Structures are given as C-alpha cells and as structure tokens.
Amino acid sequence: MAKSKQPTSPLMPQLRQYVAGTLTPQDQHKVEKEALQNQQVDDTLEGLQAMKKAGVDESAALLDVRRRLQQRISPQKRRLVPYYYASAAAVVMAVGLGWWLVQRQELPESTAKTTAETVLPSVPVPESAPILEENSPTLSAKPKTKTLAQKPVEEQVAAAPPTQEMLEAAPAEGSAASIVAEKKAEEIAAVPAQELATRPAQAKSRVASAPAAALPADTFTLRGKILDAETREALAGSIIAVMGRNRGTSSANDGTFFLRGVRPNDNVSVGAVGFVPVQITVKDSLLAPVLLKAEQNALSEVVVTGDSKRTQKSRSIQNQKTYSDYVRQAIQAFLEKNPQGPRGRVVVEFTVNELGELSDFENKNRANNQLFEEAVRILKQGEKWTPTYKKGKPQSERKRQVFQF
Amino acid sequence: MFLKLFRRKADFSDTDYLSEYRRTGNLTELGELYERHMDMVFAVCFRYLRDEDDAKDAVMQVFEQLIEELKTSEVRNFKSWLHSVTRNHCLMQLRAKRVVVGDEGLFDHEAYETFVVQTPETDATLETQLSDLGDCLQTLAVEQRKSVELFYFQQLCYQQIAEQTGFALTKVKSYLQNGKRNLKLCMEGKQHG
Numbered sequence: 001m002a003k004s005k006q007p008t009s010p011l012m013p014q015l016r017q018y019v020a021g022t023l024t025p026q027d028q029h030k031v032e033k034e035a036l037q038n039q040q041v042d043d044t045l046e047g048l049q050a051m052k053k054a055g056v057d058e059s060a061a062l063l064d065v066r067r068r069l070q071q072r073i074s075p076q077k078r079r080l081v082p083y084y085y086a087s088a089a090a091v092v093m094a095v096g097l098g099w100w101l102v103q104r105q106e107l108p109e110s111t112a113k114t115t116a117e118t119v120l121p122s123v124p125v126p127e128s129a130p131i132l133e134e135n136s137p138t139l140s141a142k143p144k145t146k147t148l149a150q151k152p153v154e155e156q157v158a159a160a161p162p163t164q165e166m167l168e169a170a171p172a173e174g175s176a177a178s179i180v181a182e183k184k185a186e187e188i189a190a191v192p193a194q195e196l197a198t199r200p201a202q203a204k205s206r207v208a209s210a211p212a213a214a215l216p217a218d219t220f221t222l223r224g225k226i227l228d229a230e231t232r233e234a235l236a237g238s239i240i241a242v243m244g245r246n247r248g249t250s251s252a253n254d255g256t257f258f259l260r261g262v263r264p265n266d267n268v269s270v271g272a273v274g275f276v277p278v279q280i281t282v283k284d285s286l287l288a289p290v291l292l293k294a295e296q297n298a299l300s301e302v303v304v305t306g307d308s309k310r311t312q313k314s315r316s317i318q319n320q321k322t323y324s325d326y327v328r329q330a331i332q333a334f335l336e337k338n339p340q341g342p343r344g345r346v347v348v349e350f351t352v353n354e355l356g357e358l359s360d361f362e363n364k365n366r367a368n369n370q371l372f373e374e375a376v377r378i379l380k381q382g383e384k385w386t387p388t389y390k391k392g393k394p395q396s397e398r399k400r401q402v403f404q405f
Numbered sequence: 406m407f408l409k410l411f412r413r414k415a416d417f418s419d420t421d422y423l424s425e426y427r428r429t430g431n432l433t434e435l436g437e438l439y440e441r442h443m444d445m446v447f448a449v450c451f452r453y454l455r456d457e458d459d460a461k462d463a464v465m466q467v468f469e470q471l472i473e474e475l476k477t478s479e480v481r482n483f484k485s486w487l488h489s490v491t492r493n494h495c496l497m498q499l500r501a502k503r504v505v506v507g508d509e510g511l512f513d514h515e516a517y518e519t520f521v522v523q524t525p526e527t528d529a530t531l532e533t534q535l536s537d538l539g540d541c542l543q544t545l546a547v548e549q550r551k552s553v554e555l556f557y558f559q560q561l562c563y564q565q566i567a568e569q570t571g572f573a574l575t576k577v578k579s580y581l582q583n584g585k586r587n588l589k590l591c592m593e594g595k596q597h598g
C-alpha cells in the first residue's frame with residue numbers, strides 16, 4: 001500500500017481541525033495534498049467529514065468502542081481466576097492427603113492390614129493385578145514371623161507404594177516376598193535378574209504353597225539377557241518377540257530385556273541383525289542368558305542409495321504452466337468486464353507463509369491501484385501455493401508475480 | 406507504578422508493541438497499541454460503512470482479525486498496514502451486503518502516488534518529464550487542468566479553488582483525482598512510446 005511518511009503525515013488532531021475548518025489555507029492545502037497521496041489520510045479525513053455531516057458524536061462513539069475493546073481484552077484476565085481456585089484446591093487436597101497418610105501409619109496393625117489389602121487390587125495395571133492379589137497375602141503373612149513392633153511400618157513400605165517397579169518385580173513373587181522381610185521395598189525393583197535366578201526353584205515352590213496361588217498366574221514378565229555365543233558380549237538392540245501375539249521388545253545396551261505379559265509355554269523368538277534367530281519355549285519368568293550365533297553367510301556390503309532432495313521452491317500446487325494459464329484467463333476476464341478500465345503492468349510482491357497462505361501484498365511498480373487490487377484478488381482466488389521447503393521445513397518467503405493487463 | 410505505566414506507554418513505539426505481542430501473545434499489549442489508532446480505524450470504517458453502529462462493530466472485528474494475523478505476519482509500517490486491513494474489511498462487508506454507497510470514487514481510488522512524488526533520476530529526464538507534463542496538461546479537461554494548476558502550482562486549498570473557479574467544493578477533489586490520474590497515464594504513455 002501507499003508508503004505513508006509517518007512523520008509528515010498529518011495527525012488526527014490536525015485532521016479534526018481541518019474538518020472543523022480552523023486551519024489556515026496553507027495548512028488546508030498541506031492536508032489536502034497529503035490526502036491525495038496517502039489513502040489512509042484520505043479515508044480518515046473522509047470518515048471525519050462524513051461523521052460531521054451525519055451528526056455523529058465521534059468522542060462518544062470512540063468511548064463506546066474503547067469500552068468494548070476493554071471488555072474484549074479483560075476476559076483473559078478473568079479466566080485466570082479459576083486457576084487460582086484450582087491451585088488452592090490442589091494444595092488443600094495435597095495437604096489433606098498427606099495428613100491422612102500420616103494418620104494411617106499411626107493406625108493399629110489390624111486396620112492397616114485391611115486398608116493395605118483393599119488398596120492393592122485397585123492398582124490400574126490389569127495384567128499384573130492377579131499377581132498382586134496373590135502377592136499381598138504372602139506379604140501380609142510373612143511379617144507375622146517377625147517382631148510385632150516392626151510389623152506395621154514394614155508393611156506400609158511394602159504395600160502402600162504399589163509402584164511400577166513393584167509390579168515388574170512381581171513375577172518373581174516368591175523370592176520377592178522373601179526378600180521383603182529383610183530388605184526395603186524399593187530394593188526389590190533393583191534386584192538384578194541374576195540374583196533372582198539363583199532362587200527360581202524356591203520362588204516356584206513358594207508360589208505354589210501360597211494360599212492365593214489357586215488363581216492361575218496367566219501372565220508374567222520375562223527377563224533375560226542376550227549374548228553373542230562366541231565373544232559373550234552383550235547384544236544391544238536385539239529383538240525379542242512372542243510368536244503369534246503382538247508382544248515384543250528389544251534388549252538394552254547391556255543386552256538385558258524384560259517383556260511383560262508373557263504366558264507360560266509361549267514361543268519367544270530372539271533375533272539380532274547378523275545372528276541366527278532362536279526360538280525358545282518359555283516356562284519360567286527368567287531365561288538363562290540367550291546365546292546367539294553369528295550368521296555364517298555374513299551380510300554382504302550394503303549399498304545405501306538416496307535421492308538428494310533439492311530445496312523445493314514455492315509455487316502453486318499445479319505446475320507453473322497451468323497457474324500462469326489461470327492468471328492469464330483471470331486477466332482476460334477482468335479486461336472484458338472493464339473495457340474502460342486502466343491497463344498496464346503490475347508487479348505484485350507478497351509473502352507465501354509456511355501454510356502456503358499469501359499475505360503482505362505490495363505494489364512493486366506503483367501500478368494503478370485498481371489493477372493492483374484485481375491482481376491481489378486473482379492471487380487470493382487462485383490455487384493455493386505450497387511454501388518453500390528448506391531442509392524439509394516449510395518457510396515463508398517473498399514471491400513476485402507479474403500481471404500484464 | 407503509575408508513573409512507570411505512563412512512561413512505558415509514551416516510550417513504546419508501534420513496533421515495540423508488535424514484537425512484545427508476538428512474544429507474549431498478550432492481548433493487553435495489542436489492545437493498547439490498537440487504542441492508539443482506533444480513532445483512525447473508526448473514521449475509516451465510518452467513511453465506508455456510513456453507519457455508526459456498523460462502524461463500531463467493524464472496529465471490533467478488525468481487532469479480532471489483528472489478534473490472529475499479527476501472531477504470524479511481520480508488519481513494518483503498522484499504521485498504513487492497519488489502514489489497508491480496515492479498508493479491505495469494510496469493502497468486503499459492503500460487497501457482502503451488495504450495498505452501493507453513493508460516493509463517486511469509492512471503488513476506483515487509484516494513482517495515489519503521482520508523478521509529483523517520484524523524483525526523476527537526472528536533470529535530462531526531469532526536463533523531458535517537465536515538457537511532457539506541459540503537453541499532458543493541455544490534454545486534460547478544462548476543470549481538471551484548472552484544479553491541478555491552482556492546487557499544485559499555486560498551492561491553494563480546495564475552498565480557495567472553489568471560490569476562484571466557481572466549481573462546487575466537493576467537485577474540486579474529484580477533478581484533482583481524475584486530473585492526476587489522467588496526467589499519470591499520459592506521462593506513462595509518453596515514457597513508453
């Protein structure tokens with residue numbers, strides 16, 4: 001649009017004076033000249049004059065709009081208030097919860113036990129829930145052999161935080177339970193697979209003997225380690241998958257893995273790139289280290305090919321030719337509609353943003369305004385543009401289009 | 406606190422407000438900036454819509470438009486940008502209503518930047534342009550020529566021109582606009598052909 005020279009363009013008070021007729025002829029001339037060159041000044045001036053003619057009280061109207069604007073802005077502030085209430089409520093809840101927990105710890109043993117048992121099944125991990133149910137009796141049964149004074153506290157530690165780690169440790173139910181008596185609950189999660197492996201038989205017998213073992217332990221978490229058969233090195237990133245079911249994982253950097261939701265007698269396949277895959281039928285939650293043999297016919301050299309993707313230039317979705325056809329047709333239509341209208345060349349510069357939208361149109365060759373507006377209209381109506389891609393990311397860019405009317 | 410607020414308002418330029426708004430997305434920043442130019446926006450809206458309530462609504466709608474557009478687009482000269490946004494908004498509304506406004510030159514404002522603004526590069530081109538200008542002036546209709554001469558050469562205001570020539574005051578402006586346009590077309594024709 002017209003480049004208004006901000007410092008020299010007349011300010012609102014001057015325009016109001018002009019409308020009121022209190023300017024000297026020289027100043028009137030200046031304002032008029034500016035209005036002829038700058039459409040913004042012209043529009044403002046015309047508006048003020050029209051208001052005077054229509055008898056509109058400008059200051060009252062502005063006051064009204066200002067009030068509406070303030071209303072529009074303020075809801076944002078008001079919307080913040082409920083957050084204060086919410087955070088206050090959260091604080092109250094947290095304090096209340098903490099107080100309740102402290103109270104609970106001080107409760108006599110029997111009540112603590114029942115609450116612990118009722119809390120546990122509500123843990124929102126369905127797979128492991130049955131395990132837990134069989135687990136808790138073991139836990140609560142165990143401390144009875146211990147001294148009474150220690151009991152409630154220990155039980156709290158073991159039962160109250162039924163964390164994720166606890167659940168993962170759960171498959172080694174029996175051994176875990178036996179450890180609970182000596183160690184803190186947090187340490188259960190940290191018990192490495194190897195240590196657990198020393199007691200599988202013990203664990204099994206315990207599970208069987210536990211009263212709640214009547215419930216079928218239908219899934220467990222499989223743990224193990226994948227090693228290279230020759231070098232005994234850990235194989236990171238090898239794939240462990242349950243055949244026929246949608247379960248799988250990959251080994252960590254030290255070759256260890258755990259895979260949840262495995263059923264007894266599942267076929268588990270273990271594979272790694274460059275090694276012969278192995279299938280194992282699982283019976284236990286723990287696997288002896290799986291040794292993978294290197295494939296005899298080692299992979300031949302892999303040739304990686306790729307197209308180098310040039311930075312894609314922004315253009316209309318359809319190719320350039322159909323777009324310029326569209327432009328030509330639009331210009332033709334305009335010329336037919338306005339046989340008396342102006343003619344000439346219009347160079348329009350505009351921004352194609354990341355979404356392919358066009359904005360900030362600029363009349364580069366100061367062409368006739370009517371033509372410029374028609375050109376902008378044609379651009380806006382035409383095909384959507386695709387933005388420029390640089391390194392795969394869309395970018396906004398200034399583009400130029402020439403119209404010959 | 407109060408003083409600080411005041412100083413801040415006075416010191417902030419349009420671009421400061423804009424970058425602040427783009428950074429924070431805070432509507433109060435944008436609102437403060439908009440209030441500075443609201444009288445202009447309102448006047449422009451009234452110019453096109455010719456109705457107080459419509460103009461008020463339009464001022465609010467333009468603000469809504471700003472909230473979205475200023476988040477992304479970079480605006481160098483806010484005031485003139487705001488003017489064109491306002492104007493386009495009003496024209497769109499008029500087009501939607503299909504109301505014809507009784508103002509001769511509403512849809513063909515053009516040639517706002519004239520030969521007067523363009524400074525010629527060299528003396529030689531200046532001379533040819535001046536002689537072209539003289540020729541072109543002769544081709545204009547009498548009213549247009551007189552108005553242009555009195556306005557640009559003798560620097561008179563509309564009222565003085567109306568008094569001297571007996572033209573209606575409202576006509577003087579349209580004579581000037583049309584005269585300027587015709588002159589420009591004539592000059593361009595000479596330059597190219």
